[in-house]
Amino acid sequence: MRFEAREIRLKDGRTCVLRPPAPEDAEALIAYMKGTAAETDFLLRYPDEISYTVEGERAFIERALEDPGQAMMTAVVDGAVAGNCSLSGIGDKRRIRHRCSVAIALYRDYWGLGLGSAMLGYLAELARRIGFEQMDLEVVAENERAQALYRKCGFVETGRRWHALKMDDGTYHDEILMVKEV
Ligand SMILES: CC(C)(COP(=O)(O)OP(=O)(O)OC[C@H]1O[C@@H](n2cnc3c(N)ncnc32)[C@H](O)[C@@H]1OP(=O)(O)O)[C@@H](O)C(=O)NCCC(=O)NCCS
Numbered sequence: 001m002r003f004e005a006r007e008i009r010l011k012d013g014r015t016c017v018l019r020p021p022a023p024e025d026a027e028a029l030i031a032y033m034k035g036t037a038a039e040t041d042f043l044l045r046y047p048d049e050i051s052y053t054v055e056g057e058r059a060f061i062e063r064a065l066e067d068p069g070q071a072m073m074t075a076v077v078d079g080a081v082a083g084n085c086s087l088s089g090i091g092d093k094r095r096i097r098h099r100c101s102v103a104i105a106l107y108r109d110y111w112g113l114g115l116g117s118a119m120l121g122y123l124a125e126l127a128r129r130i131g132f133e134q135m136d137l138e139v140v141a142e143n144e145r146a147q148a149l150y151r152k153c154g155f156v157e158t159g160r161r162w163h164a165l166k167m168d169d170g171t172y173h174d175e176i177l178m179v180k181e182v
Pocket of ligand 1: 105
C-alpha cells in the first residue's frame, strides 16, 4: 500500500523520514538486506542467501505498493536507508485473515535512537487501517533488545518455538512468539 510519509525526530536530534520504498530504492534495499544480515545473527537469512537482482527487487517493491493488504516502510536519514519494516497478511483464508505478520531490521548505526518504536507505532496504525486485528511476530529467544522494543510497543509473549533456527555451526535457537492486538 501507499501511505503518507512521516517525519520523526531521533534521540540524537536528526530527522528521519518514514515512507513507502520507491522502486528507485531497490539497490539500496538489497545492500541494506545484506548489510543487516551481516551485522546480526538474529535475522532469518545469512548474507549469502540474499541474491535478489535490482530488477527483481524493483518489481517486488512495485507489487507491495499496489497491494492494499501489505505495507513496507523504509526509514531514511540524511538521504540514506537506515532501516526497513513490513507488514503482510498471514493468508487469505477467512479463519486467518485477521492476522498479519511483522518484521523489522535497522542498520546497527541506528539502534537505540527510538527508530524501532516509531516505525512499529506507525506500522500498527497501518495494520488498523488495512483491517487487521492482530500483529504476530517471532523473535530469537536471545534477542533481548528486540523483545524490549516489542514489549514497549504493546506486544505480549504467547509461546515458544523449540529449535526454530539451526545455525551453520550446528547450534540451535528457540523463537519467542509475540502478538499485539491493534
Ligand atoms: C531490534 C531493533 C529493531 C530495535 O530497534 P531500536 O531502534 O534500537 O529500538 P528503540 O531504540 O526504539 O527501542 C529499544 C528499547 O529497548 C531498550 N533496550 C535496548 N537494549 C536492551 C536490552 N538489552 N535489554 C532491555 N532493554 C533494552 C532500549 O533502551 C529502548 O527502550 P527506551 O526507548 O525506553 O530506552 C534493532 O536493534 C535492530 O534492527 N536489530 C537487528 C535486527 C533485529 O533483531 N530485528 C528484529 C528481528 S525479530
